[in-house]
Amino acid sequence: MLKSIILAAGKGTRMKSETPKVLHEIFNKALLGYVIEAVNNTKLADENFIIVGHQAEKVTDYVNKNFENAKTILQSPQLGTGHAVSMALPYLDKFDGEVIILCGDTPLVTSETIKEFVDYHRKNSADVTVMSALFDNPANYGRIVRNSDNTLNSIVEEKDASEEIKKINEINAGIYCLNWTKVKTAFGELKSDNAQGEYYLTDIIKWAVSKSLKACAYVLKDNTEIYGINSKENLAVAAKILNQKVVKKHLVNGVTVIDPDNTWISPETEIEADTIIYPFTYIEGKNKIGKNCKIGPMAHIRGDVVLEDNVKIGNFVEVKKTTIKSHTNACHLTYLGDSEIGSNVNVGAGTITANYNPLTKEKSKTIIKDNVKIGSNSVIVAPVTIEEGANIGALSVITKSIPQWALAITRAPLKVVENWVKKKV
């Protein structure tokens, strides 16, 4: 099993935020979470070391709450990427496998690419492999310098580069795989005699070459995977790239997405073929949507939602933590939360499941069985069960369970006063 080291100690000044950079979110998931999950999904690594520094407490808290196999290590002060990795030395003293190193601010890297990268490292019997990419505009990245026989020579940072080296368009993507035992001694020998006065992780290439170790570069196929987040603008672009990939996957799988540019679908959402997603729909979290469903326009699916086949979720309908069986419709202006809803149910316009008690801060469950019909503008106050086939009159407030096939109605009686208007004028 290999180990990962994920660098996340940097300041992220350009985010202009009180939130640490790596805790900024795309689809409610922290950037760092994407990287740790990508590593975990390779099933290659059994332990992740996260190097934290700036706002270390918040990042540590996040890691501890969300990942059992990740451990944070404090780097203070932050003296560069090489120095950051050296913080893990005491924890990997006896480790004799491979270590992969990634950055916490590149959330789009996929587990497939990480797997291919490690595979490449192994097939080449390399001691150190760096991920590179070919960029039309390589500015600001470290450049991969190769010898005339194409073997690796070194990585040179933009700030240390000559005009000649600046012309190289193969850049360092910032992901590495090391045979730990052979390369770990490099971290005691790195120097900070460079333009930034930092201990550069990139110098391990030059170091490996000087020790006659085998250094290789794996060229990334999809450059968007190493898109790094340094600003809110980058964050918005990364979210867009991720969403485009997700939407495309669903289109390929036979889902109809009417307007890919104005539809958001989280990566953890599964959707079966022939479902139609109308514009301005926002789907976040983990969801399972069956076939032949119609979602939107302007629907909000908030996570932990399961929709069986032929379900309709219409405009201005918000659904959270809810299971809905087949052929049920909630077509307009509705909130369904913490609910279990049967099949062939009609949820009238403006129906609200009142699941939250703000006094006790408790959330309760609503159960609506098969064939129930709920009249418009009804409020179902949880916890409550509406048994099979019951009918709820429009404008009702349901505060207790309703037996099967009953009519429940709380509406004030309609009063008609004949000629009332004429008498007034």
Ligand code: UD1
């Ligand atoms: C780094 C590489 C560069 C590469 C680029 C890819 C070095 C010296 N340069 O440059 O070759 O093209 O990434 O994106 O490695 N960090 C720490 N502790 C530190 C310094 C940094 O944890 O002391 C973390 C940062 O939080 C960040 C990552 O390391 O996640 C990269 O650091 P950053 O300063 O962004 O390096 P770059 O200048 O982008």
Ligand code: CA
């Ligand atoms: Ca960077």
